Amino acid sequence: MDSNTAENTGPLIDVALSRMKTAIIRGELAPDTRLKVESLSKAYGLSSSPIREALNRLAQDGIVRATENRGFWVAPISVDDFRDISRLRVLLEREALVDSIEHGDEEWEVSVLTAFHRLSLMEKKLDAGPVALDDNWSDRHRAFHMALLSATPSPLLTGMIASLFDRAERYRRYSAMHRLEPRHKNNEHEALMKAAIGREKEKAANLLQKHIEGTLGRIVGALERQAATVQ
The missing domain is CATH 1.20.120.530 (GntR ligand-binding domain-like)
Known part of the structure; x- marks a missing residue:
């Protein structure tokens, strides 16, 4: 990724991160919900790259679960x-x-x-x-x-x-x-x-x-x- 692409993608990642994090915390995206990159891209009007990176960051925060073969899910509650x-x-x-x-x-x-x-x-x-x-x-x-x-x-x-x-x-x-x-x-x-x-x-x-x-x-x-x- 060149520097111009990184500069353009960075703010979009922040937008995706903020919107998805808010939706998960508020319960709009319920526990155990499958998070499909394609569907989220359409819903937020963003390309798949910032969506996927935001999901990876949310997985690091513990409110999203990432699996190698099955994609992303809202973390369960227990x-x-x-x-x-x-x-x-x-x-x-x-x-x-x-x-x-x-x-x-x-x-x-x-x-x-x-x-x-x-x-x-x-x-x-x-x-x-x-x-x-x-x-x-x-x-x-x-x-x-x-x-x-x-x-x-x-x-x-x-x-x-x-x-x-x-x-x-x-x-x-x-x-x-x-x-x-x-x-x-x-x-x-x-x-x-x-x-x-x-x-x-x-x-x-x-x-x-x-x-x-x-x-x-x-x-x-x-x-x-x-x-x-x-x-």
């Missing part, structure tokens, strides 16, 4: 997979939060406060439905969590956390479709924000762990209820 995601999130996000509290400056504090305020405003506008199914809430929820951890000096840690957060988001949305009662998290987010801004490292890390593990319990319950209905 209790064991989500437990593993949650376990890694606790380990990595605790570390990143302590890092951020130690290294975060005034600009970091402002970013955390701003992200929390934007999330709170959105929750006030929503009705009694599951907040995780609202795209604006999901975007602001992600922004708040990433702001909390943004002062860690490790770009590698940040990247790993972002990837795991997106994998968890697919489960949150699936859970919200099968939840018995809506859940609003603002009290948990507020306590987490105050502990972080107050530079209470251990308290903040423990609150974050409890937050992640609480989500784990609710989603496992939703997955088990859904599995029972199809048996």
Whole structure:
């Protein structure tokens, strides 16, 4: 591939990556769905090259499965997979939060406060439905969590956390479709924000762990209820 072709293909890969990733996380492309390059090319108006490269990148992120002879599939969901995601999130996000509290400056504090305020405003506008199914809430929820951890000096840690957060988001949305009662998290987010801004490292890390593990319990319950209905 010459340099001009690479320059032209690069942005198209990003477009395909963003659109497919969003569709998978939102459940528009359901778990175990076959991802045919030709069909996706037609749907997105792109050639097969950026589609195939985007699928390979999504496979690296864990939300697409690639097989040598059978092509690409949306990754399945399972209790064991989500437990593993949650376990890694606790380990990595605790570390990143302590890092951020130690290294975060005034600009970091402002970013955390701003992200929390934007999330709170959105929750006030929503009705009694599951907040995780609202795209604006999901975007602001992600922004708040990433702001909390943004002062860690490790770009590698940040990247790993972002990837795991997106994998968890697919489960949150699936859970919200099968939840018995809506859940609003603002009290948990507020306590987490105050502990972080107050530079209470251990308290903040423990609150974050409890937050992640609480989500784990609710989603496992939703997955088990859904599995029972199809048996």
